[in-house]
Amino acid sequence: MLFMAALLAGVQLPGFVQQYEDAVLAHLAEARLALAPFERDARIHTQGDVTALIKRYQQNSDAAVRDGAASIQQLLQRVIYLEQVAEQLQANALVRGWYALLQPDSELFAEVQSYYDYRVPLNLTAIIWGLTCGILFAAVFDFVVALLVWMLPKRRSKSGA
Incomplete structure (x- = not known):
């Protein structure tokens, strides 16, 4: 039963x-869309340098424009961050699993977790993950049980005379 539970979890x-990858890419697309007008302005006014555009906003005498610089900076940082997260997910299945399950963005992870639908995709990757999890869990369980049995003092039977 433990093997099957690990197998199903692995699948x-x-x-x-x-x-998780879909959520990262969706957020990245949204952030890029929000940054696009400022990138157009940067191409026109600062040879495409968004950071230079932000500096111009910061140096403006109008407080509303100066405050806008912080918003543009946040958008730019969000795009850069999400691009890095998306890049980490462009690897083999083991690396993708590591970043998505053990080093995820906490907000995106919580979002995916709340909307996750427990489906069982029967493709090769899912089968390999399932079998690997099942076999590893069963092997660790068997090892622990064998170790405990070996460590227990052996009872010697007394022969009656």
């Missing part, structure tokens, strides 16, 4: 990782 992992 879920690729679907969760894929939904």
Whole structure:
């Protein structure tokens, strides 16, 4: 039963990782869309340098424009951050699993977790993950049980005379 539980959990992992990657890419697309007008302005006014555009906003005498610089800076940082997260997910299944499950963005992870649908994708990746999790869990469990049995003092039977 433990093997089957680990197998079923392992089969879920690729679907969760894929939904996490989809969430990262969706947020990245949204952040890029929000930054696009400022990138156009940067191409016109600062040879495409968004950081130089932000500096111009910061140096403006109008307080509203200066405050806008912080918003543009946040958008730019968000795009850069999400691009880095998305880049980490462009690797093999093991690396993708590591970043999505053990080093995720906490907000995106919580979002995916709250909307995750427990599906069982029967593709090669899911089967490999499932079998690997099941076999590893069963092997660790068997090892621990064998170790405990070996460590227990052996009872010697007394022969009656």
